[in-house]
Amino acid sequence: MSRLQVVSGKGGTGKTTVAAALALALATEGKRALLVEVEGRQGIAQLFETEALPYEERKVAVAPGGGEVYALAIDVELALLDYLQMFYRLGGAGRALRKIGAIDFATTIAPGVRDVLLTGKVCEAVRRKDKQGRFAYDYVVMDAPPTGRITRFLNVNDEVAGLAKIGPIHNQAQAVMRVLKSPETAVHLVTLLEEMPVQETVDGMAELKAAGLPAGRVLVNMVRPAVLDAPVPTDVRRQDIAKALSRAGLGGARKGGRAEQLVEPLLAQAADYEERVALERRQRAELAELGLPVHELELLAEGIDLAGLFRLAAELRKQGL
């Protein structure tokens, strides 16, 4: 299991949720995992039902078996200031730079700089060791930008190559790339069993591979459980279903009876269901062609709360992640 787990995927497919569940799963049995957010939306705090996270590592959950999940929401501006401070000893001038929008400028207008700062911070956490020489975190899980941007985001070297050929940013980019392109890292994509997210996943994995980044697993989220165990036979007799409904106490099976009136709508719902299942089967087949491990996480009908998150984590562990 790679120590840096990057979770991307189409917007809204459940990147933040799955990244959090993965961190919990990896922390199980006394391990330490750091969950990192890079888009400044406080999604992790919401998920773990805590107040907004400051720019520092904080314990947010205890995993089954005593493991710990820490979380970090990276603030790009502060990260850049830290960075400038470290290399240039700006003193109070840093604040002045911020005031006139210079920091905003540097992090916005040169997206490469922003990405190097973010990935740099993450890689630092991956490599950090304590006094005994053990890794500070067994695992680092990154709730990453969506599929459309992930390759550029991780491929910081290329991005800053045109900007900085020497100097600290350049060195940092080199160090980051050594971690990201190594087996220490795995990039997973979250998807749904729908056409567009699956298409993005297929394209995204191809892009990652082309860029030499380690394509990890496909995490299919919000999978609906099977309800009908076999297809409805095409020659199913309405009357038989009406009788069964009636037998279950739902009214008369005769034409116009209350049970009989349910038959057509129930069969229509079954037809919808089967159409959806067929569509899902095609999407699964497309994903299988990638030749990567695929995991499925069920749709929790009542939405995600802390208990739901633990359930997803348990599911991931069961599937050997």
Place this chain on the structure above:
Amino acid sequence: MSLTPAVPLDVDPLLDDPETRIMVCCGAGGVGKTTTAAALGLRAAERGRKVVVLTIDPARRLAQSMGIDSLDNTPRRVKDVDGPGELHAMMLDMKRTFDEIVEAHADAERSRAILENPFYQSLSAGFAGTQEYMAMEKLGQLRSREEWDLIVVDTPPSRSALDFLDAPKNLGSFLDGKFIRVLMAPAKVGGRAGMKFLNVGMSMMTGTLGKLLGGQFLRDVQTFVAAMDTMFGGFRTRADATYQLLQAPGTAFLVVAAPERDALREAAYFVERLAAEKMPLAGLVLNRVHGSGAAQLSAERALAAAENLDERRIVDQDAGKVGVQNSPETPSGSPEPEPAHSVDGTNSADGTDGTDTVDAHAQHLTTGLLRLHAERMQLLAREQRTRDRFTALHPEVAVTEVAALPGDVHDLAGLRDIGDRLAAGGTRPTGAA
């Protein structure tokens, strides 16, 4: 079954009204903005108007079905549109739109210099807000051509619908902003009283940034800004002009949302924002709403009935009653024993002709149908709750509902279907399948 019926949104009069010139479909990511925009465009065209639809990142198959899968950044007439109107459609190419602005405002030599500038290239290829800015820009261009009765605009996939309103201004301000100007000519600004500090900050700033980013990068930015600046009247001005277009009476915003908590919360923010900006909101499209033809049967009763059937099957198996599935059909209405216990507790007038000779397969299938139904009804109840919450907050917003279709929407027939539902969903309680 809506508790607080919202004001219905009647789409057809809006589409037919010659005063309606621009319709904008906004909403959170993935809710159906592109589908709604294309469906409205098709419907308006088939009702006789000359329409252009500006789509952004449509699904591949949908684009193919409209014949706009080749990115050439100009509207193409869509074939197989019925009726008297015309439908033209295009897919936004943001880089091309940016390039065109440059080319339209500079001679060949200068525009080449800009187009080749590395900073320009990274800016036009996907800077935050570029897509929104270019969507606005394209809308402005289409409007000024005066070729169409109606322009239907899709908005970029972003997590917040507000980005569409904010991003162009932000990018515009940024490019026109004090900061970037200062970067170009520190001396000018520094000479003004009170700006001394800024100047000091600035030279240190360019120095630091230069070290950080490489001097070449800063020079690229400076060259770019200089070239752009002398050419045309500013990004911010352009963004503002289109923004005003959006406030004009001929514009109608449609907020698209799925009946889910996050999407509706986003829709509520957007509705409030439109009001604050005095932008005309036509209404809310609730997309992918579920319904049931058997809504009279509650989830609880369906589940109880399914369990009842399962128990009987076990009893039947023990009693050796399996294998009767090929028995001739009992004539309907023949007298049959009462079921052991009636789930709803009533043996109504239409009789309970439950029978002990029910086909075992049919019985098993029926438990499945009942469980599927229970699931559907639970979903309906959840959707209803989120919808009621929105209506309670914004009772003034007109609403139309579109059913969740089992498959996705990827051809003209599918768009027509969505169009029919958009038109009908405001007048009847639920347009669900």
